[in-house]
Amino acid sequence: MQLSFFNNKFIQQLFMISGTVLALGDCFSVQAEILQSERPNVILILSDDQGYGDVGFHGNTNLKTPHLDQMAAKGVELSRFYCSPVCAPTRASLMTGRYYYRTGVIHTSRGGAKMHGDEVTMAELLKDAGYKTGIFGKWHLGDNFPMRPQDQGFEESLIHKSGGIGQSPDKPNSYFNSWLWKNGTQQKVVGYCTDVFFKAAIDFIDREKTGPKPFFVYLPTNAPHTPLEVSPSYWRPYQKAGLNETTAKVYGMISNLDDNLGKLIAYLKRSHLLDTTIVLFIGDNGPQQKRFNAGLRGRKSSTYEGGIRVPFLASWPGRFQEGMKSDQIAAHIDVLPTLLALTKTPLPETLKLDGIDLSSLLLNKSKALPKRSLFFQVHRGLTPQQYQNSAVVSSRFKLVGYPGTFGNENLMRSNEPTLELYDILIDPGEKNNLIQTKTKIAQQLRQQYESWFLSMRQSRNFEPGLIIVNQEKESPCVLCRYQDGNYFQGRSQGWMVKITHSGLYKIQIDKGQVQKSGKLIVNWQGRQTHEYLKQSESMADFELSEGTGLLDIWFQVEGEDRSHPTENGTVGDVILKRLD
Known part of the structure; x- marks a missing residue:
């Protein structure tokens, strides 16, 4: 009887506790919904x-x-x-x-x-x-x-x-x-x-x-x-x-x-x-x-x-x-x-x-932002060069480096970079270069830029993102020559990729208007292989091992040197699909 009483009392208490927990849970749920609705x-x-x-x-x-x-x-x-x-x-x-x-x-x-x-x-x-x-x-x-x-x-x-x-x-x-x-x-x-x-x-x-x-x-x-x-x-x-x-x-x-x-x-x-x-x-x-x-x-x-x-x-x-x-x-x-x-x-x-x-x-809770400088730099080519087409912007002054060199992949630099300094608050049109008169300010901004550039280099050493060839995630994998291929001195050198699975891959290349026979050539991890294509063919099967590196694929007309298309077109684009 005592055991039964104890059990009944325990069960009653358990129900009371459970009810409280459920009530608290409902409360928390309501609060969560309110918080969610306020976002x-x-x-x-x-x-x-x-x-x-x-x-x-x-x-x-x-x-x-x-x-x-x-x-x-x-x-x-x-x-x-x-x-x-x-x-x-x-x-x-x-x-x-x-x-x-x-x-x-x-x-x-x-x-x-x-x-x-x-x-x-x-x-x-x-x-x-x-x-x-x-x-x-x-x-x-x-x-x-x-x-x-x-x-x-x-x-x-x-x-x-x-x-x-x-x-x-x-x-x-x-x-x-x-x-x-x-x-x-x-x-x-x-x-x-x-x-x-x-x-x-x-x-x-x-x-x-x-x-x-x-x-x-x-x-x-x-x-x-x-x-x-x-x-x-x-x-x-x-x-x-x-x-x-x-x-x-x-x-x-x-x-x-x-x-x-x-x-x-x-x-x-x-x-x-x-x-x-x-x-x-x-x-x-x-x-x-x-x-x-x-x-x-x-x-x-x-x-x-x-x-x-x-x-x-x-x-x-x-x-x-x-x-x-x-x-x-x-x-x-x-x-x-x-x-x-x-x-x-x-x-x-x-x-x-x-x-x-x-x-x-x-939200108009503060009128002043922290004092700082902003940094900008963009250029063609995959190798950033210090100061090329750059700018440092402070609340008042702006330092510009090598202006107008966005498209210059081989910037000819002197010992001292070409720099310009402007007081943006009074000269937003950047007409009056103060580099000769505001030397202290120019030096301060220059030091800030050099620290920033070093920090950028230390992040990823300026290495672009890596294409991962994984048929479970993307099938087929389209490699666009102009947009995503690695270029050096204006020529496509293939694609930086990571292949997650070794196996047999069907490789199709866009030959454009070329209606000739030749070789479909694949260079992967230092090993170059090829398959002959008839003038009407554009694809062949290749064994590719897993790994990371430069995957270079091109079609070469029989008896001719390799051509390097440079325009923003689809010639040279490749479609990869694993077969096994």
């Missing part, structure tokens, strides 16, 4: 080659951008926001919060736009913190495993490959009815590319808006990057107003983008999402063509202000101060830490960032 959605829009002057609110009286102008009036503008002077480096820094040299990205093509797969991206961090993640537009950080968007934290993706629609490996292609890649599968879409990307983003939001998770949308358009394709209804009015055809088409593409921004904002309002959604709009670098740039010197690829200073707008109604404009320096590396803070997403202790958190500025 804002995020939309990050990045336009391509839209410079500082390519908006109405920067004094461009020829270009109509009413929705961007409204966003500037109702949100926050950072008027001294900087990006790298070309595409892929900006995207690497934006996604990681780190200077792009640390990520394996060197420039935009020819093996220089491959971000290491172990880099931790904004999408990975937000996904791990409970966000639904999607990208719609231009990735440009690697088209192979483990560098693709789906490998780097994006649960849904609709993108084009390479640096632009119509570039290899996706040739031929057009901004209208484009061939795109949805979650890794190629498909034909209907409509104009910017319209398609914005609609896909809105459809993604519409599916996720009632779910338990907030969403992160990355919307990097390829407009207004070349080729300059847009409906005549957008660009002919600018031409009729007296602008040349090139500028008219660029402005037409921007007007279309602005219209799509207006549709997105209208959708957020209708869906009662505007007050719970952070919207950022950023340009990725200066304009490619010569046109109005608000008095700034230089264009795309230049480290003068016109090449690296871009529009930055931030909107979060009720949270960001309406109409606030700040002239403090900020950059692409700051976006990730800022969004982590605003979304209450923890930063792993092992993850070292170069950017800082701007949230206190955007």
Whole structure:
């Protein structure tokens, strides 16, 4: 009887404890839901080659951008926001919060736009913190495993490959009815590319808006990057107003983008999402063509202000101060830490960032950011040279190194680098070089640059990301010669790869217009083999062993020397597929 009583009492107590635990669990669950609901959605829009002057609110009286102008009036503008002077480096820094040299990205093509797969991206961090993640537009950080968007934290993706629609490996292609890649599968879409990307983003939001998770949308358009394709209804009015055809088409593409921004904002309002959604709009670098740039010197690829200073707008109604404009320096590396803070997403202790958190500025909790300098450098070739096409930007002064040498892969350097110094606060057009009169300031900035460059070298020794040939992750594996092949002195030398499994591989090569017999040659790990191809053949089987190194594959016409195609085409592209 006593045992039975004890058991009954124990059971009663157990039920009481269980009820308390369940109640506490419900409480914690409610608190978690409240916390989750308080976390804002995020939309990050990045336009391509839209410079500082390519908006109405920067004094461009020829270009109509009413929705961007409204966003500037109702949100926050950072008027001294900087990006790298070309595409892929900006995207690497934006996604990681780190200077792009640390990520394996060197420039935009020819093996220089491959971000290491172990880099931790904004999408990975937000996904791990409970966000639904999607990208719609231009990735440009690697088209192979483990560098693709789906490998780097994006649960849904609709993108084009390479640096632009119509570039290899996706040739031929057009901004209208484009061939795109949805979650890794190629498909034909209907409509104009910017319209398609914005609609896909809105459809993604519409599916996720009632779910338990907030969403992160990355919307990097390829407009207004070349080729300059847009409906005549957008660009002919600018031409009729007296602008040349090139500028008219660029402005037409921007007007279309602005219209799509207006549709997105209208959708957020209708869906009662505007007050719970952070919207950022950023340009990725200066304009490619010569046109109005608000008095700034230089264009795309230049480290003068016109090449690296871009529009930055931030909107979060009720949270960001309406109409606030700040002239403090900020950059692409700051976006990730800022969004982590605003979304209450923890930063792993092992993850070292170069950017800082701007949230206190955007929320109007602090007027001053920490004193610092920002660093920029981009060039062709896979071997960075100190000072080449570089810049150091402080709150007032700017040091420019070897200006105009972006495309010079063999920079002829003297003992003393070519340097220029400008007081950006009073001379934003960089007209008055102070290098001879402000020697102390120039030396300070020079020392900062040299420390930065050494730090970049020590990160990965400027080695681009590695393509991993793994048929379980990517089958077949497409190796694009122009975009991803290693180039030396203007010639493709093959691809840096890691082959995870030894076996028999079918190798197919794009011979282009060559209709001759010859040899398909494979050089892997110091061993060169070949198979003869008839004039109608383009593929053969080869044994490849696992390992890491330079995989060089080419077709050589019988009786002729090896040719080295250099244009942005598909000739020399290779498809690998393991057969066993």
